[in-house]
Amino acid sequence: MRLKNKVAVVTGSAxxxxxxxxxxxxxxxxxxxIVDIKDCAKTAEATNTDLPDAELMTHICDISDETSVHGLVQKVIKKYGRLDILVNNAAIFASLDRKPFEEISVNEWDSVMSVNLRGVFLCAKAASPIMKAQKYGKIINIASDTMMKGTKHFAHYVSSKGGVFAFTRAIAKELGEYGICVNSVAPGLTSTDVMEAEENFTLKRFDRSVSARSIQRIQQPEDLVGTIMYLASSDSDFVTGQCIVVNGGDNLY
Ligand SMILES: NC(=O)c1ccc[n+]([C@@H]2O[C@H](COP(=O)([O-])OP(=O)(O)OC[C@H]3O[C@@H](n4cnc5c(N)ncnc54)[C@H](O)[C@@H]3O)[C@@H](O)[C@H]2O)c1
Structure with missing residues (x-):
């Protein structure tokens, strides 16, 4: 129970x-x-099945919209009176088409940026005054190792994650004096329930990333949990502005 009495928000957790x-x-x-633009009931039910005593709240929020994000933070403060951990995980990812960058429309580019980068900015901006008043906070921004690989046909997504990496460094410098740590995590290609449910799901899709890794197997969401818990807990109170790459030793950062 390392996080007893802490309040955590996880965006994109439906x-x-x-x-x-x-x-x-x-x-x-x-x-x-549990925060998402989609219904979050499934995550709440699954968590409560395994952890009947878990204290959970669900909230629908569009992280690209400042009013919506403001509403989220207000609700959290009204219910719990604090906000200790913000995991900026929501992104346009699984639903995103891969295509040559010349074929990406301005609308598509802007919509990826508005969620993947502006959304991270807005959530951090809304959480920051609360964390400053507490003189404690952990902001964990989810980037991706694609920003170092430069994955082909994914220029909007790759650029947005490069922005998350840089934004993390910039605000870590501003928030350190308030006891707020801001770090990013860059996962490698990770198999999820969503990908596995796809009609054309094939493990072949993962072959290239697996063979490039030092630890040659498919990455699972659980592979990221230890790093998230480290950054969310007081174990990392002197660690800020960093990016931890969790990809089984593919590209070595
Ligand atoms: N799965 C991977 O291979 C992988 C690899 C590297 C990084 N990542 C990153 O990890 C995170 C989670 O990835 P995932 O595979 O679970 O992605 P996913 O696409 O399955 O889930 C993303 C969630 O974000 C939500 N979301 C989208 N727009 C939103 C908005 N405007 N407001 C609120 N919520 C919104 C979606 O509804 C969805 O539930 C993302 O940031 C992704 O970029 C994933």
């Missing part, structure tokens, strides 16, 4: 990796807020 972070944070005793 499905995929975010749902696994919710369970891990709740298992350590954090009151955990």
């Amino acid at each position: 499905q995929g990796i975010g749902a696994v972070y919710v369970k891990a944070l709740a298992a350590e005793g954090a009151k955990t807020v």
